[in-house]
Amino acid sequence: MDLNLKNTLALVTGSTSGIGKAVAASLVREGASVIINGRSEERVATVVLELRALGNVHGVVADLATAVGTEQLIEQVSAIGPVDILVNNVGFFEFKPFFEVTDEEWSKLFDLNVMSGVRLARTLLKDMLERDWGRIVFVSSEAGVKPNPEMIHYSVTKTTQIALARGLAELTKGTRVTVNSALVAPTWTEGVETFLSKIAASQGTSVEALKTEYFKVDGFNSLLQRFATVDEIASLIVFLCSRNASAINGAAERVDGGMVRSIL
Numbered sequence: 001m002d003l004n005l006k007n008t009l010a011l012v013t014g015s016t017s018g019i020g021k022a023v024a025a026s027l028v029r030e031g032a033s034v035i036i037n038g039r040s041e042e043r044v045a046t047v048v049l050e051l052r053a054l055g056n057v058h059g060v061v062a063d064l065a066t067a068v069g070t071e072q073l074i075e076q077v078s079a080i081g082p083v084d085i086l087v088n089n090v091g092f093f094e095f096k097p098f099f100e101v102t103d104e105e106w107s108k109l110f111d112l113n114v115m116s117g118v119r120l121a122r123t124l125l126k127d128m129l130e131r132d133w134g135r136i137v138f139v140s141s142e143a144g145v146k147p148n149p150e151m152i153h154y155s156v157t158k159t160t161q162i163a164l165a166r167g168l169a170e171l172t173k174g175t176r177v178t179v180n181s182a183l184v185a186p187t188w189t190e191g192v193e194t195f196l197s198k199i200a201a202s203q204g205t206s207v208e209a210l211k212t213e214y215f216k217v218d219g220f221n222s223l224l225q226r227f228a229t230v231d232e233i234a235s236l237i238v239f240l241c242s243r244n245a246s247a248i249n250g251a252a253e254r255v256d257g258g259m260v261r262s263i264l
């Protein structure tokens, strides 16, 4: 299927690894020009070089955990061109008991997982509405509709993204701009590997053992019964970014491996 992405410019936040990198690679393969983002010069340059073999790729180093960093990203991106597609992918996750998460930690997580998308949309959605075409996808999680008691703070940021996407979609009424969220399954990424390595070290077990254990407890309801691959997740996100997805707006689309046991 041709996703009709030629002559579009896409920004994928947090795209030096994991789901973001897979989405960026797939968008480039589909003919979009893509802006890679991450915090380190070296990691951004490496991914830009790798993906340039597939098409037109730019890189912008910016830390989206702060308003200043997000502003720097917006400035550098506007020098490249008007953004047609924004994938709000950047996000941090950790297991931490609710009673131990401080105000500062809640704020830090909100800044990165939620406010980066708010700040980018404030500028980029406005431009898309003026040009009467655009796509925004928030990379949320099944945890956004099924809060995980071991990561309540993270789950709340993912629920907020879903509400934010729906709210922003309301602003697009009658235009050719869409805003959606994707409810992503547990997916095997660098971030998840690091996250499980820390837990394995603290529990004196192995990452492999935790990977299997996960689907007996937290992931019991998963119909997939394994971690999704980044490409399986990117398929949905890239489709939502495409011209072909013009009638999908304000939706929370599930690519959750069947984790959420509900019809709707």
Ligand SMILES: NC(=O)c1ccc[n+]([C@@H]2O[C@H](COP(=O)([O-])OP(=O)(O)OC[C@H]3O[C@@H](n4cnc5c(N)ncnc54)[C@H](OP(=O)(O)O)[C@@H]3O)[C@@H](O)[C@H]2O)c1
Pocket: 013, 014, 015, 016, 017, 018, 019, 020, 037, 038, 039, 040, 043, 044, 062, 063, 064, 065, 089, 090, 091, 092, 093, 112, 139, 140, 141, 142, 184, 185, 186, 187, 188, 189, 190, 191, 192
């Ligand atoms: N993996 C899962 O199981 C899963 C499930 C549901 C939802 N999600 C969501 O999917 C998204 C991506 O997850 P992932 O597992 O692919 O993550 P990941 O492997 O940890 O990758 C995170 C990416 O974000 C970048 N990044 C981190 N902090 C940043 C910051 N402050 N500013 C700019 N870039 C930053 C990292 O680049 P640098 O380190 O180079 O800066 C990296 O490219 C997140 O929003 C997550 O909540 C993931």
